[in-house]
Amino acid sequence: MNKVRKLFTSLLILVVGIAVILPPCSGSSSGKALKIGVVGPETGGSAQLGQSQRRAIQMACDEINEGKLAGDWKLEPYFQDDEGNPTKAASVTNKLLQETRVHTIIGAINSSCTLAVMVHTQRAGIPQITAGSTGASITEQGNKWIFRTAVNDSHQASALMTYASETLNLKKVSTFTAADDYGQSGAKLLKAAADKAGIEVVVEATYNSGDKDFKPQLLSMKEKGTEAIFLWGVYIEAALIANQARLLGMDCQIFGASGMASPKLMELGGEAVEGMILTQSFLPESDNPWVQKFVDNYKKKFGDNPIPHAAQAYDSVYILADAVKRIDTTAPAKLRDAIAGTSGLELVTGSPEFNPTGDDVGKRVLITRIEKGAFGLVEAIVIGQ
DSSP: HHHHHHHHHHHHHHHOOOOHHHHOOSSSSSSEEEEEEEESSSTTTTHHHHHHHHHHHHHHHHHHHTTTTTTEEEEEEEEEEETTTTHHHHHHHHEEEEEIOOOOEESSSSHHHHOOOOOOOOHHHHEEEESSOOOOGGSOOOTEEEEEEEEOOOHHHHHHHHHHHTTTTTOOOEEEEEHHHHHHHHHHHHHHHHHHHHEEEEEEEEEEETTOOHHHHHHHHHHHHEEEEESOHHHHHHHHHHHHHHHHTTOEEEEEOGOOOHHHHHHHHHHGGTTTTEESOOTTOOOOOOHHHHHHHHHHSSSOOOOOOHHHHHHHHHHHHHHHHHHOOOOOOHHHHHHOOOOOOOTTBOOOOTTTTTOSSSSSEEEEEEETTEEEEEEEEOOOO
């Protein structure tokens, strides 16, 4: 019996000793960890956007953890590649929710993927921030769990058409939009903005992701005397369309939205995209001290300038850090309310403030032009309430 007691005592001492030596499973000295699931395209046609999102989120988490900017909370990102595919996006989101048991989601980039993801985060009662999706329908679903740090397409379409009308005095334009949720939402918004600005839309054309030949649609636009083409999609097709338009002798103005605002657009489009006008929320050349600090750190870490999707993702992490520090809990409903109540932060893309539908109305919309292979600022607009 004494031998049994001695053995039990020895085992107990051993277990206690191991418990003292080993760190908490969360990796935080306080045991407080905010698990952030990240969904985005790290492969496929939108890979540069998703890879930039990943870099910025990891950088923000490292900064916040090192500086204890979230108090006792440690931020832990968990990344999943959705390949720009809505079905895959839903699948990896469920994995993050059910297996990793994340407290919040940042994602996705493609609007069709975000629409798929938010069904599952709403069902789970987990707050979600999309730092890349701009489709207007995302915040029109009555879903209180979704927030957006990208600029709503409705603001972008309005800004572009107003500029086309008031500054360039254009009267006849065409829209050329992707056939997915993102593109078709943009098509409707562009038409409404054109009607409001007194601009005639002479051709409303669409294309599928992966298409290579756009000449039939472009010839129709040329025959109708279009003075400008408004594109709504991502950078690969935008570059091809611009090149084919120039080959057909079309010297009309080309416009685009933030979904194609990437160095890849200029790399693929070359001379054909010179002079193209796009909306963005961020330019690395800004003299804003918050922007410059972010750009300097990003370039030191990764060797190139961040794109808007990176800046918006970076700000999203700081919003989450501020929220969890204020409420000192990861309880989903309280975390959601804390995000909704964000105020007083000065971040890279503005001073975030969410309206009742979840859109960030503290953001700047930048009208930019491609000049000599770089984005240059034309005009800055504050969204406001």
